[in-house]
Amino acid sequence: MYISLSNKPGPDEQEGTPPAAPAHRPRGVRTVSSTVVTLGIVSMLTDISSESVSAILPLYITGVLGLSTIAFGFLDGLYQGVSALVRIAGGYVSDRVDQPKWVAFVGYALAAVARLGLLFGSGFAAITAVITADRVGKGIRTAPRDSLITAASRPDNLGTSFGVHRTLDNIGAAVGPLLAFFILLVVPDGYDTIFATSFAFAAIGVLILGIVVPNVRTRARRTAPADAERSDAAPRPRFDWSVVTSGPMRRLLAAAGMLGLLTIGDGFVYLVLQSRGGFAAQWFPLFYVGTNVAFLALAIPLGALADRIGRTRVFVWGHVALLATYVTAALPIADIAATVLCLMFLGAFYAATDGVLAALAAQLTTPETHGTGIAAAQTVVALARFLSAVGFGFLWYAVGRENSILIVAGVLAVAIPVAAVLLRPLLSTRDRS
Structure with a gap:
């Protein structure tokens, strides 16, 4: 697989124009736009910033600030759920103004400023405000960024493009905690040192986005006729919510x-x-590093596989x-075998679903609704996972850890074939276009 690293936008990614499928593509060669790679670098720097803070936030909140575990539980729920509430708004605004780069820029910039706030804020109210701003920024930027990836990619290579982006993103997710x-x-x-370093990485990412990434539009810019004194240009397409809420997208949202x-x-x-033995307890802080390593190793291969056999x-x-x-x-x-296998399986799960879900949502919507469609799918998943985490906490308390996870596994074993039947109409040539 060849990945284009040219900083100059090619004919398929001129600013303001979505890419057109080439008339002929050499067999076996797949290219990924330099715009996708640059966005991946922006996400990598941002994830180094965010994950370096996330890795020490529980200890900082409970040990340094002296807040209770109840306060931390509230803040952790806030961290998980706030972004879901603004994702559709970010995608919708991006679609309406057709400025995905600059809507994403606002989200990245807001998150960077929130990192700076950690240096000056302490106490429950200040940390709540900082986390809220950070997660709102994430919610604003996600769908417009994925719209940029979609607009800069060929339809038949979309899974690979998202795989490349997610790989770079998860390099940052693995490096951040280690840093x-x-x-x-x-x-x-040295918590202040971590916060200052986090802000520096986030600021560099914002600068690269603003200066280097072209504002590839999700729909072609309309030009007036030569005698444009009395322009007869076609009116701007109306935003059609039915594309997002009905038909194939409704099936995808229900299954997801x-x-x-x-x-x-x-x-x-x-x-x-961790409860299994000393090995897991010793390496607990780095578990999610292992998951992200598996994710980044599999994201590109599984994205390419999705393009080939169906997303x-x-x-x-x-x-x-x-x-x-x-x-x-x-x-x-x-213990060791269970830990390694779990991290590999969990990384494979994210590699096969995160970018692939965005590619599916983009494929099932029109250029005018890409951002909103991607945001709708991501919002449904984020809210569902938030409810799942809360419910599983109660289940764990009621029946114990092994029993609770086996119950969820049993229900999931039934839900997977149900989802496959629900999504069966999508298993067509369109799924691989």
Whole structure:
């Protein structure tokens, strides 16, 4: 696979124009737009920033600020749920004004400013405001950024493009926690150093987005006729909500929401592993690093596979990997083997579903509704996972950790074939276009 790294937009990604499918493409060669790669670098820098803070935030809130675990539970729920509330708004505004780059820029810039706020704010109210601003920024930027990826990619290569972007994104997610642990190792109580470093990475990402990334539009710019004194140009297409709320998209949203309700938080899986023995407890802070390493190793191959055999198939099979994660965590397997397998399966699940879901939503919507469609799918999943995490916490309390995860695994085993039947009409040549 060849990845284009040219900084100059090619004929298929001139600013203001979505790419056209080439008349002839050499067999076996797939190119990824430099715009996609640059957006991946922006996301990588932003994830280094955000994950370096996330890795130490629980300790900082409870140990340094002295807040209770109840306060931390509220803040953690806020961290997970706020972005879902503004994703559709970000996608809708991006579609309406047809300025995906600058809507995404606002989101990235807001999150960067929030990092700076950590240096000056302390106490529950200040941390709440900082986390809210950070997550609102994430919610605003996600769909417009994915619209840019869609607009800069060929339809037959969309899964690969999202795979490349998610790979770079998850390099940042793996590096961020390691950076935080290294800073604390060298500078004890160096939380301010982490916050300052986090802001620096976020600011660099915002600058690259603003200066380097072209504003590739989701629809072609309309030009007036030569004698444009009395322009007869066609009117701007109306935004059609039915594209997002009916037909194939409704099936996708229903299936993604149902499966999202059975996707418990990664932290619960890690807590089950921790309870198994000393190995898991020793490496608990770096579990999500291992998951992200597996994710970034598989994101491009599974994205390319989705382009080849169908994105719906890969999306459904990704939840089989999630099922394998639950079963492996609950069954009496050796500690090291269970930990490694769980991290691999969990990384495979994210690699097969995260970017692939965005590619599916983009494929099932029109250029005028790409941002809103992607945001709708991501919002449904985010809200479903938030409800899943809350519900699983109660289930764990009621029946215990192994029983609770086996119950969810059993329901997921039934839900996967139901989702496959629901999505069956999407298993067509259009799914691979």
